[in-house]
Amino acid sequence: MLNIKGLKVDLEEEDKQILKGVDLEVGAGQVHAIMGPNGSGKSTLSYVLSGRDGYEVKEGSATLDGEDLLDMDPEERAAAGLFLAFQYPVEIPGVGNMTFLRTAYNAQRKARGEPEASAAEFLKLVREKAKDLKIDADMLKRPVNVGFSGGEKKRNEILQMAVLEPKMCILDETDSGLDVDAMKLVAEGVNALRSEGRSFLVITHYQRLLNHITPDVVHIMSEGRIIKTGGPELALEVEENGYGNILGETA
Amino acid sequence: MALTKPKQEMTDARLAEITLPEGGRWAREAREAALGRLRAMGLPHGRDEYWRFTRPDSLNEATPRPAAVFDAGETEIFSERETIHVTFVDGVFAPEESDTLEGTGLEIVRLAEAMASDIHWAKDVYGKLETRGHDPVDRPFAALNSATATDGVVIRVTGKADRPLRISYQHRNETSDAVLHNLVWLEPGAELTLLENGPAAARFNHVMEVEVADGATFHHVRAQGRDHERRCISHLYARLGEGSTFKSFTLTANGALTRNEAVLWLEGEGGTAHIAGASMGDGGGFHDDDTIFVTHDAEGCESRQVFKKVLRNGATGVFQGKILVKPGAQKTDGYQISQSLLLDGDSQFLAKPELEIYADDVACSHGSTSGAIDETALYYLRSRGIAKEEATDLLTLSFVAEALEEIEDESIAEEIRTRLEGWLARRRG
Numbered sequence: 001m002l003n004i005k006g007l008k009v010d011l012e013e014e015d016k017q018i019l020k021g022v023d024l025e026v027g028a029g030q031v032h033a034i035m036g037p038n039g040s041g042k043s044t045l046s047y048v049l050s051g052r053d054g055y056e057v058k059e060g061s062a063t064l065d066g067e068d069l070l071d072m073d074p075e076e077r078a079a080a081g082l083f084l085a086f087q088y089p090v091e092i093p094g095v096g097n098m099t100f101l102r103t104a105y106n107a108q109r110k111a112r113g114e115p116e117a118s119a120a121e122f123l124k125l126v127r128e129k130a131k132d133l134k135i136d137a138d139m140l141k142r143p144v145n146v147g148f149s150g151g152e153k154k155r156n157e158i159l160q161m162a163v164l165e166p167k168m169c170i171l172d173e174t175d176s177g178l179d180v181d182a183m184k185l186v187a188e189g190v191n192a193l194r195s196e197g198r199s200f201l202v203i204t205h206y207q208r209l210l211n212h213i214t215p216d217v218v219h220i221m222s223e224g225r226i227i228k229t230g231g232p233e234l235a236l237e238v239e240e241n242g243y244g245n246i247l248g249e250t251a
Numbered sequence: 252m253a254l255t256k257p258k259q260e261m262t263d264a265r266l267a268e269i270t271l272p273e274g275g276r277w278a279r280e281a282r283e284a285a286l287g288r289l290r291a292m293g294l295p296h297g298r299d300e301y302w303r304f305t306r307p308d309s310l311n312e313a314t315p316r317p318a319a320v321f322d323a324g325e326t327e328i329f330s331e332r333e334t335i336h337v338t339f340v341d342g343v344f345a346p347e348e349s350d351t352l353e354g355t356g357l358e359i360v361r362l363a364e365a366m367a368s369d370i371h372w373a374k375d376v377y378g379k380l381e382t383r384g385h386d387p388v389d390r391p392f393a394a395l396n397s398a399t400a401t402d403g404v405v406i407r408v409t410g411k412a413d414r415p416l417r418i419s420y421q422h423r424n425e426t427s428d429a430v431l432h433n434l435v436w437l438e439p440g441a442e443l444t445l446l447e448n449g450p451a452a453a454r455f456n457h458v459m460e461v462e463v464a465d466g467a468t469f470h471h472v473r474a475q476g477r478d479h480e481r482r483c484i485s486h487l488y489a490r491l492g493e494g495s496t497f498k499s500f501t502l503t504a505n506g507a508l509t510r511n512e513a514v515l516w517l518e519g520e521g522g523t524a525h526i527a528g529a530s531m532g533d534g535g536g537f538h539d540d541d542t543i544f545v546t547h548d549a550e551g552c553e554s555r556q557v558f559k560k561v562l563r564n565g566a567t568g569v570f571q572g573k574i575l576v577k578p579g580a581q582k583t584d585g586y587q588i589s590q591s592l593l594l595d596g597d598s599q600f601l602a603k604p605e606l607e608i609y610a611d612d613v614a615c616s617h618g619s620t621s622g623a624i625d626e627t628a629l630y631y632l633r634s635r636g637i638a639k640e641e642a643t644d645l646l647t648l649s650f651v652a653e654a655l656e657e658i659e660d661e662s663i664a665e666e667i668r669t670r671l672e673g674w675l676a677r678r679r680g
Contacts, residue, residue: 050634053626078636090631094652095645100635103645108636143652160635 007060020224036221079111083166151182187212278366285397315454318480342429356410380488400432420451450476493519527657532566562598
């Protein structure tokens with residue numbers, strides 16, 4: 001599914017290397033977690049994969065089912081099946097959540113040469129998915145993320161993911177700012193989407209989200225590199241002992 | 252104060268070209284008085300402070316510059332609504348394209364008719380607010396309008412009008428010069444929605460004087476025509492009584508020159524005056540100016556000015572807005588925001604926001620910003636699969652949304668929004 005090789009990335013404005021050679025392979029249907037201390041490059045990796053401006057790829061490659069992601073515009077990556085759940089979902093006043101969802105859904109379908117959904121068809125589709133995430137009609141009507149609580153914003157991200165049905169989902173610190181109940185709801189939403197053809201890359205500081213979304217593989221990232229890879233037990237080790245030991249081991 | 256020499260010469264030259272329209276006694280007197288006001292203040296000069304950002308030359312000239320007629324090839328805005336419809340073509344009343352001038356809760360008569368009779372109640376309203384509106388700043392084109400207006404509508408609202416009144420101003424002649432003047436008199440507790448649309452002429456000088464009596468409500472939504480070369484100078488005056496409401500919204504898309512002045516007086520306790528606008532400008536030929544003056548002269552009134560301008564490819568937007576709070580106008584709640592979205596480096600926004608406050612217990616705020624599309628928001632939309640151009644349009648609509656929210660009737664706001672979407676989509680190609 002997702003294949004990253006020797007990825008080296010600079011921050012454009014500061015001429016500073018953030019990713020110093022990342023290798024990562026996420027197989028179809030797998031859930032990988034990336035953990036690591038602040039400033040290790042986890043979020044940068046998600047931005048670079050989804051095509052945010054401000055980064056310069058110096059070396060390496062990133063492909064999704066063999067397609068070169070780094071050569072595509074952000075919207076092309078989305079149409080190819082990549083989705084990033086933002087750590088800080090953006091507020092867009094004056095644009096209804098529903099309008100936003102339908103515009104995105106139809107834009108992707110159009111890009112893939114599929115027929116666009118009518119307003120009625122789409123409404124039905126969204127209502128079903130929204131119900132599972134406890135997103136009410138009012139939240140669908142309101143402007144995108146405006147006045148949403150932290151939990152509502154994250155649920156709204158998962159709703160977009162459920163509606164757009166990407167094959168590669170990246171969750172960037174989706175657990176940040178969530179209370180236990182909200183985190184459970186979000187995790188349930190993610191788990192409901194797990195399938196053979198869909199993979200996840202879950203970026204998080206803490207192990208607690210991984211109690212709800214059980215990963216197949218856990219990576220530890222530090223200073224722009226993946227320094228250790230293991231099973232779910234690696235996350236527990238971080239939870240117990242912090243990053244100190246692992247960083248020490250590999251130093 | 253004596254006029255400067257260039258101003259005197261320019262004014263004399265223009266006045267020499269003016270022949271006052273025929274009319275009844277009161278109209279003759281009103282026109283001559285207006286001409287006297289104009290003579291005393293002189294036409295605007297590019298050096299006048301109030302015309303610093305907008306060149307008045309093309310409005311001063313005796314003959315208008317030609318403007319091609321633009322056919323948008325789509326249904327006229329507001330035309331599918333249940334309204335009382337009045338049409339002027341190049342400033343001339345078109346009975347065959349108008350409804351019978353009658354409706355529940357209001358009386359309508361053409362200004363030309365009212366002016367033809369020797370006695371008409373319009374004489375107590377015509378030019379009155381225009382005359383007051385020259386203090387503290389002269390508004391010569393409004394005086395010119397009062398002197399030379401040929402027609403318009405005179406509306407007296409006695410109850411709750413059952414349908415909106417819609418005035419469409421058609422432009423069919425490339426060299427037409429239209430001067431129209433409307434009077435709206437809302438009696439206590441009366442309600443009216445007025446819709447206006449269209450470019451009117453190659454050059455349009457438009458005045459509307461609105462008296463909103465105690466407890467009356469006036470909603471006004473205007474969509475100025477999209478002809479690229481048209482020019483328009485408009486003055487909207489309103490005096491608000493106790494507990495009354497006045498809300499006006501203007502959509503300006505295209506046009507070589509638009510200057511919309513609004514002068515509002517809150518004179519009764521607890522009045523509400525909102526004035527808003529959205530302007531869409533594309534190209535160096537676009538110049539749009541909103542010049543607003545709101546006076547609070549009573550306690551506990553609320554006013555809002557919300558103006559949003561989308562500018563690209565060298566377009567120019569201007570905002571001059573003032574809130575004046577007079578002594579004694581305590582508990583005033585005044586708000587003013589003017590913002591531009593500059594879609595490229597060639598366009599410009601010139602803003603002069605002002606507050607002048609002589610009362611000590613008031614809440615007034617104002618803000619003015621110029622900015623580009625938010626890169627983070629753009630990335631967010633694109634990451635969902637929305638192409639850059641479409642995402643930019645969505646964010647443009649998002650930018651304009653606050654002004655559209657000032658429109659009371661949601662279906663009208665939706666209609667304006669649809670027109671904006673169309674305007675954006677055509678530019679996307």
